[in-house]
Amino acid sequence: MAAKGRYKNDQWNLDDSFGLGGTGDILAHMALDTDPPFTLGITGKWGSGKTSVMRTAFATLKGNSLQQGLAFEKAISERETTHWKALAFDNTKRKRKLDWDEKQVSTAEQCLSIWFSPWQHQNEQNPLIPLLLEIRTQFSTWIKLKEKAKNINRRGGLAGLKLIELVLDAAATLSIGRNVNVARGTSDSVRKTWNEAAPNLTELSDGQRFHLLFQDAVENILTTIAGKDNPSELETGARLIIFIDDLDRCEESVAVTLLESIKLYLGSRRCVFILGLDDTALLGTLSRHWQDRSEDDNRDYLDKLFQATLAIPQPNQTSVKTEIAKQLRLHNISHATARKCTEDITNLLEPNPRKLKNFTNSLCAAWELGLGHGWQGNDTLLLRQLILFQYLRLNHRPVWRLLERQPQTLKLLHRTITGASETEPLDMEGLKLPDQRLAQEMFSRAFAHVLQDNNEPTLRGNSTNLESRHRNMELEQAVNLFIDRLDRKRSDETFKTLFATVFSKNDVVDRHFLSLPDPEPAP
Structure with a gap:
C-alpha cells in the first residue's frame, strides 16, 4: 500500500479513523441474522460515512475486492488488500473481535456478497441488467480465485454462470417484450412453470416467472459457494447479500426502477439487500417522480420496501x-x-x-x-x-x-x-x-x-x-x-x-x- 500523504482523500476507507467500524461489524452481523427476503436501509446524510460502513461489512463477509474499480483510480485491490484481508470474518484476530457463534460462521461460509453502484450506470434504461451483470462478474471472479486454489466444483460454477446469463436475457425481455426460451440447467419446477405460462414476458405473470428463474440461479450459485452438489443440501441460512450504494445519487427514473425491481422481481428467499441512501433525498426523489402522491404515501412505500433501517451514528x-x-x-x-x-x-x-x-x-x-x-x-x-x-x-x-x-x-x-x-x-x-x-x-x-x-x-x-x-x-x-x-x-x-x-x-x-x-x- 502506498505511503499516506498529508492531505486526506474523501474515498471510503477501512481503517476506522472516525470510529465507525463497529457499525460495519453490526451491519455484517445483521446481514447474517435476518430471515430473507430482507431489505435493509443504511441511512445518513451526505458525507456521514455510509459507504465506509458498508464496505467494512462487505469486507467482513469476504466480498471480493478485486473487481471493485473506482473511476479515475487504480483497482481497490491495489489500495486495500491488507485491510481487506484483516477484516474477513475468518481472520484469526477478527474471529475474536466479532465473537460470532458457529451458526453465524457457518452461514457466512455459504454466502456470496456483491457490491453494486447504480449511479455508475445512469444511462441504462433498466438498472436491473447492470445489477445482474455485476452478480455474474463477481461470481465469475470468485470462480477464478477458487480455480487457482483448485478448490471448486467447476461444473457447478459453470452451471451457475449459465443460469445468470439466462436471467440476464429474461431481464432484457422485461424491457423489450421479446420471447425467451429457458435453457437447460434450470430446475424442473422452474422449467414447468416457465413453459406453461405465456411465452411473451410482457404478460401479467412475467414477474412471477422471472422471480422463480432468479431464485433458481441464486440457489445454484450458493450451492457452488458452499461446495455442495445439490441446492437441497444448502443450509437454510445460505444467502446472496447485495450491497447497493449511493442510490440517492441516481437519476429519479433509475432509482425508482431499481427499487421496483427489487420489490417485484428479486425478493428471493435467499437474498438480502443492503441499500445505502440519504432517506430524505430519496423521499424527494419519489415526490418528484410520483407527483400525485403525498409525502405519507411515499414514506409508506419505503416502509414496505425496507424491513429495517440502520442510521449511521455521528463519528466518535x-x-x-x-x-x-x-x-x-x-x-x-x-x-x-x-x-x-x-x-x-x-x-x-x-x-x-x-x-x-x-x-x-x-x-x-x-x-x-x-x-x-x-x-x-x-x-x-x-x-x-x-x-x-x-x-x-x-x-x-x-x-x-x-x-x-x-x-x-x-x-x-x-x-x-x-x-x-x-x-x-x-x-x-x-x-x-x-x-x-x-x-x-x-x-x-x-x-x-x-x-x-x-x-x-x-x-x-x-x-x-x-x-x-x-x-x-x-x-x-x-x-x-x-x-x-x-x-x-x-x-x-x-x-x-x-x-x-x-x-x-x-x-x-x-x-x-x-x-x-x-x-x-x-x-
Whole structure:
C-alpha cells in the first residue's frame, strides 16, 4: 500500500479513523441474522460515512475486492488488500473481535456478497441488467480465485454462470417484450412453470416467472459457494447479500426502477439487500417522480420496501480529534497548537466526516502557503485566526470577499460580532463614514441570527414570515431546513465566541492571509 500523504482523500476507507467500524461489524452481523427476503436501509446524510460502513461489512463477509474499480483510480485491490484481508470474518484476530457463534460462521461460509453502484450506470434504461451483470462478474471472479486454489466444483460454477446469463436475457425481455426460451440447467419446477405460462414476458405473470428463474440461479450459485452438489443440501441460512450504494445519487427514473425491481422481481428467499441512501433525498426523489402522491404515501412505500433501517451514528469525537490533530502534526504544527486548534475545529463544524476532512485539508493547505510566505509570530494564534478565516471562506463567502478587498474592515466585523458600543467612525483609508456603516450593516446581516434576540424582528424577516414560509412546505422539507438552520446557528455562535477570543478590536487581516509576498530584491 502506498505511503499516506498529508492531505486526506474523501474515498471510503477501512481503517476506522472516525470510529465507525463497529457499525460495519453490526451491519455484517445483521446481514447474517435476518430471515430473507430482507431489505435493509443504511441511512445518513451526505458525507456521514455510509459507504465506509458498508464496505467494512462487505469486507467482513469476504466480498471480493478485486473487481471493485473506482473511476479515475487504480483497482481497490491495489489500495486495500491488507485491510481487506484483516477484516474477513475468518481472520484469526477478527474471529475474536466479532465473537460470532458457529451458526453465524457457518452461514457466512455459504454466502456470496456483491457490491453494486447504480449511479455508475445512469444511462441504462433498466438498472436491473447492470445489477445482474455485476452478480455474474463477481461470481465469475470468485470462480477464478477458487480455480487457482483448485478448490471448486467447476461444473457447478459453470452451471451457475449459465443460469445468470439466462436471467440476464429474461431481464432484457422485461424491457423489450421479446420471447425467451429457458435453457437447460434450470430446475424442473422452474422449467414447468416457465413453459406453461405465456411465452411473451410482457404478460401479467412475467414477474412471477422471472422471480422463480432468479431464485433458481441464486440457489445454484450458493450451492457452488458452499461446495455442495445439490441446492437441497444448502443450509437454510445460505444467502446472496447485495450491497447497493449511493442510490440517492441516481437519476429519479433509475432509482425508482431499481427499487421496483427489487420489490417485484428479486425478493428471493435467499437474498438480502443492503441499500445505502440519504432517506430524505430519496423521499424527494419519489415526490418528484410520483407527483400525485403525498409525502405519507411515499414514506409508506419505503416502509414496505425496507424491513429495517440502520442510521449511521455521528463519528466518535475522540477518534475525530485524534485524526485531525494527527494531520495537523504532519504539517509541523506543535502538539499544543494542534490540540487547541483541533478543539476549535470540532466545536465549529458539524460532525460530518466529509466536511471535517474537507475543512482540515483546506486549512493545512492555507497554512503551508502562509509558511512559504514567511509568517512570523505565535503559531497558535495565527492558526486559530486562520481557522476562522477558513470558516468564513466556506460558510460566509460575502463576508470573506469584503475582508479580502478591505482588510481594515476586520475592525468593523469585531465591533459587530462583540456588540461593541462604539459608534464613532474609524480611521480607514478609502472608507468614509457612509461606507463604514454600510460594511457594518453587511456584517450584521450575515450574523443577524446570532446577534439579535430571537423574539425580535431580524434583517432577514420576522418570525411570522419564517413560520409562514415553513407552512407552505412539506413537513419533511420544513424540518430539514429548520435543522440546517440550527446547525448553522450553532456553528456561527461558536464562531462568534472564538472570534472575540482570537482577535482584538484593532486587528486587521494579516497580509499573509491574502496575497503573495513582495519578491526578493535582485542582488
